[in-house]
Amino acid sequence: AQTVTQSQPEMSVQEAETVTLSCTYDTSESDYYLFWYKQPPSRQMILVIRQEAYKQQNATENRFSVNFQKAAKSFSLKISDSQLGDAAMYFCAYRNNAGNMLTFGGGTRLMVKP
Amino acid sequence: NAGVMQNPRHLVRRRGQEARLRCSPMKGHSHVYWYRQLPEEGLKFMVYLQKENIIDESGMPKERFSAEFPKEGPSILRIQQVVRGDSAAYFCASSIWGIGADTQYFGPGTRLTVL
Numbered sequence: 001a002q003t004v005t006q007s008q009p010e011m012s013v014q015e016a017e018t019v020t021l022s023c024t025y026d027t028s029e030s031d032y033y034l035f036w037y038k039q040p041p042s043r044q045m046i047l048v049i050r051q052e053a054y055k056q057q058n059a060t061e062n063r064f065s066v067n068f069q070k071a072a073k074s075f076s077l078k079i080s081d082s083q084l085g086d087a088a089m090y091f092c093a094y095r096n097n098a099g100n101m102l103t104f105g106g107g108t109r110l111m112v113k114p
Numbered sequence: 115n116a117g118v119m120q121n122p123r124h125l126v127r128r129r130g131q132e133a134r135l136r137c138s139p140m141k142g143h144s145h146v147y148w149y150r151q152l153p154e155e156g157l158k159f160m161v162y163l164q165k166e167n168i169i170d171e172s173g174m175p176k177e178r179f180s181a182e183f184p185k186e187g188p189s190i191l192r193i194q195q196v197v198r199g200d201s202a203a204y205f206c207a208s209s210i211w212g213i214g215a216d217t218q219y220f221g222p223g224t225r226l227t228v229l
Contacts (some may be wrong), residue, residue: 004156037220043203045157045220091156100170101147102207102218104156 002027004094006105013082014113020067021077021108023092031097034068034075039107040088048090051075079110087112116141118208118221119188126227133193133200135224139208146189147218148181151203163189196228 003026013019025034036048051059051068058066063083067076079086092105119138127133139146144165149157162170163183174181178196183189193200203225207218 035217042222043225044222045205045207047217047219050217100145100162101159101173102149102157103159104149106156 002029002094002096002103004092004103004105006090006092006108008108009106010109010111012111012113013079015082015084017082018078018080019082019110021079021090021092021110023075023077023105025073025075025092025094025103025105027073027094027096029096033095033097034066035093035095035102036064036066036075036077037091037093037104038086038088039091040085045091049077082112084112084114086110118143118206118219120204120206120221120224122224123222124225124227126229127196128229129197130195133196133226135191135193135204135206135226137189137191137206137208137221139189139206140219143208143210143219145209145211145216146183147207147209148189148191149205149207151205151223153202157205160191193226196226198228201226201228 005024032053034051038046038048049061063080065078089107091107093102095102146163148160151157159173161174161181178194180192203223205223206221209216209218
């Protein structure tokens with residue numbers, strides 16, 4: 001079974017600075033998808049960024065980018081120019097190509113200091 | 115295009131009562147997923163449905179829980195004879211294809227409190 005591990009329960013960053021959230025996963029599959037979701041206090045799950053495992057190029061979405069290391073099974077999220085609105089729980093998730101369910105990590109709470 | 119809709123947003127039940135949670139997928143999406151989030155934890159998969167079919171219910175508790183996605187109307191997650199341990203946030207997600215290059219979009223969740 002696939003597992004997703006987020007080793008940082010909490011992270012803190014100064015406004016306008018850069019922060020990196022870690023995620024590792026375990027799988028025997030070669031074709032899969034990785035996601036980062038944001039959950040603000042409203043508890044709505046918001047898709048931040050997606051990475052296809054067959055793509056070597058790291059995905060980017062504005063201030064959000066990933067460092068995807070397939071051999072190391074690592075998928076970290078970098079947030080540049082952090083804003084107060086980035087404060088939230090961040091969840092890393094995995095799905096294999098033929099599957100349907102998302103497997104989530106335990107989450108990292110990000111605090112942004114003004 | 116309206117997002118995934120869930121209602122109610124908050125539901126309070128006493129032990130032994132039934133809870134019904136509803137989910138309307140995004141327009142054009144025919145695949146629905148239910149997840150449960152216990153306090154301070156990540157989401158856990160429960161069940162995956164297409165119209166009139168349960169495709170994968172490997173995450174569903176064997177008793178008291180059931181789900182459906184009828185031809186017409188929303189998907190329903192039903193919990194019979196609720197217990198305090200059922201208190202959690204229940205999220206519904208929907209997607210277009212169900213496999214491959216597919217993204218699940220989540221609703222706002224239903225927070226169930228069992229007294």
